[in-house]
Amino acid sequence: MEIKVDIDSPEPLFAQLIEQIKDAVKDGYLKPGDALPSIRQLANDLELNNKTVAKAYRLLERDSVIQTKGYRGTFIHPAALENSKTDMSAWVLEQITATVTACRTEGATDSEIRIAFGHAMQAHGGG
Structure with a gap:
């Protein structure tokens, strides 16, 4: 799965990240238990501020689409498919x-x- 952001879009960057991760879950590209890049890694890959990625991850975690397991990393939540349907x-x-x-x-x-x-x-x- 490749994440791309459009800095010229009126949609906030963090919202673009959330939408793409939820879409990847709904389309089956990301499955429960799959690892996601760290905040720092994804921010570097997309040339974004760490805070932008952290906000997206925080909101995805709030919605139980992802789960953070301390130093082990961030993973797709077991109930991510159902939870990705909520906007x-x-x-x-x-x-x-x-x-x-x-x-x-x-x-x-x-x-x-x-x-x-x-x-x-x-x-x-x-x-």
Whole structure:
């Protein structure tokens, strides 16, 4: 499997990595237990910042597509195929869209929605 990123794409680089790894799992190129390159190695191979690859790996691990086994490395998660079918960004957008629609239906202004969203993020540890 070869990973390529397009620095001219409007899609963030970390999101491109996530999508390609999930696609490789769904297409059968990566199977449970397969090893992935280290963050440093992949960053060097793709000429990216380590933090970009680390963010992609962190989100893939959150979604149980990959798992890190300490110094032994990073591997494809046993449940990766099923978990690769979930698009967290799409889910979040769906939830927020429904909430914004409900607020507008009740007459809330965009300014009121933005302010409330900011307060909710702060109240729950967001920034």
